[in-house]
Amino acid sequence: MTIPRIVILTGAGISAESGMGTFRDAGGLWTQVRLEDVATPEAFARDPVMVLDFYDMRRQRAEAAEPNAAHYALARLQAARPGEVLIITQNVDGLHEKAAQAEGADPAGLIHMHGEFANGLCAGCGHRWKWPGGRMTVESACPACGARRVRPDVVWFGEMPYRMDECFAALAACETFVSIGTSGAVYPAAGFVAEARGAGARTLELNLEPSEGAHYFHEARNGLASQIVPAWVDEVLAG
CATH class of the missing domain: 3.40.50.1220 (TPP-binding domain)
Structure with missing residues (x-):
């Protein structure tokens, strides 16, 4: 490059x-929700519905936001x-x-x-693609392998x-x-x-x-x- x-x-x-919004300031996101509940691979494995709902809310906010x-x-x-x-x-x-x-x-x-809210990521095969819009749910399937392990393409704590x-x-x-x-x-x-x-x-x-x-x-x-x-x-x- x-x-x-x-x-x-x-x-x-x-x-x-x-x-x-910010994350660590007074009133920031991590004062409202525990990062361990929504921003780790373990959280996704434990409660994918809650994690996907959390990121769906944030994705909608980002789509509506202006620079x-x-x-x-x-x-x-x-x-x-x-x-x-x-x-x-x-x-x-x-x-x-x-x-x-x-x-x-x-x-x-x-x-x-x-990573980016605009992308989906398969937790099974690692395929990454432009998310077509709408909610990301536990029923969403990877277009590459078909696995229903779709997550936001966002780097969580503990990931590189x-x-x-x-x-x-x-x-x-x-x-x-x-x-x-x-x-x-x-x-x-x-x-x-x-x-x-x-x-x-x-x-x-x-x-x-x-x-x-x-x-x-x-x-x-x-x-x-x-x-x-x-x-x-x-x-x-x-x-």
Whole structure:
């Protein structure tokens, strides 16, 4: 793959103003439901109906959500600097894609390390496909093997995130690493800043408030993503 000059990690905080909510903040998703009940392979094996209903609710919310100014700003940056900007997102909501389409950015500049609501995954054969819409239930069948073990293509706790070799290659070679809307609490993403900084990149955190790993960054700016992300993008494009 082409090695980008700027690598951007995004987390739930960038989508909060689009109504998607965060996970670990006060009032976040993991304060309302136990992750052990809905976000592990064991939970799916134990109660697939509850897990599928939970993700069906979140998928519907994501489909109805619209990108905010932060998503559009990053898409504008990618469109203006083709091939120079890679977004690695922990989000599965599809809002980066919506913004990229509106701004004319190349969707190849996006890595979904935690999967996508838009895809189905067979827990039997591992087949992955674009979900055609509607509810995902215990009666849903894999189009490849026919098994009724369909689940969301979302990386759960205890599972390996996707495309990590590409992520670490980009971190090792980029000039700038920016973390937006992340808690800094979940690895391997929480270790990205140390990887990039150790390889010589300039590091910047854009977050509503300082993350757990804020001290690893050269610079931090705090505020609403819809305000501080477009301001940073304007600076980059003017530079």
